[in-house]
Amino acid sequence: MNLIDMFGIKGKKAIVTGGSRGLGYAMAEGLHEAGAEIVLIASNEEKLKRAAEKLGKEGAKVYYAAADLGQTHMLDRTYEKAMGCLGGHLDILINGAGVQYRCKAEDFPADRWQSVINVNLNAVFTLCQLAGRTMLAQGSGKIINIASMTSFFGSEMVPAYSASKGGVMQLTKALSNEWASRGVNVNAIAPGYMITELTGDMKAKNPGQYQEITNRIPAHRWGQPEDLMGAVLFLSSRASDYVSGAILPVDGGYLGK
């Protein structure tokens, strides 16, 4: 096999949560462009349908399954639906969905704490477990979780988000320890500061923090969703067969400074 073929994922089957917009959509777009069949999962059915139609206009098929990932007890049904679309085989799972809630720690509402942890951590574990069972039975699979800079350091005003993303990093390593010898690679991408709806209001609402972050990024710019595509293709393909338990920053050099 030549080196370029090692990055090939044509015909592979993937599930991407958070695939309706932002980073999840861009990661799905990258996989689709490389020939993968995909099921998008997100909460808003209308937006999700539009995203699936846009992506699936040409090339491999794109399906969707709307679900509130915060309702973790319902996820086995969503997973079953997605697997029905993919004919019972799964090569790639990307846990891209995530939410953030900004509030001073001393005032942080208990229900917000729970909902952030449910979507960002509990749903990630549940989907890893469901996909892991399928992939272990197949003897192959690639799981990519989406961590964050707050997996490495706690930020301000986002205690639940920071705790959830720290959890995603450690969960990724823990699952890798159990599954890497059985053909299932579990890795995470830690995006730096990326321009999406999640972060879109920071420039307007907190220009001081926005400028401070921008000055600190060695690449001198915030990331675009497309900046994740290369890392996603690498971690989804045979090129990364000996990479597991890794947390790959895609951050314009932020963590190195």
Ligand SMILES: NC(=O)c1ccc[n+]([C@@H]2O[C@H](COP(=O)([O-])OP(=O)(O)OC[C@H]3O[C@@H](n4cnc5c(N)ncnc54)[C@H](O)[C@@H]3O)[C@@H](O)[C@H]2O)c1
């Ligand atoms: N934007 C950044 O700078 C940045 C940096 C690091 C990590 N991340 C992470 O990347 C991922 C995507 O972030 P984004 O910036 O594209 O955010 P976004 O707000 O643009 O998109 C979030 C996606 O998650 C889905 N989602 C949210 N809550 C859901 C729920 N309860 N059930 C089902 N789906 C739900 C939304 O439908 C949407 O598709 C998140 O995990 C986020 O924490 C983002």
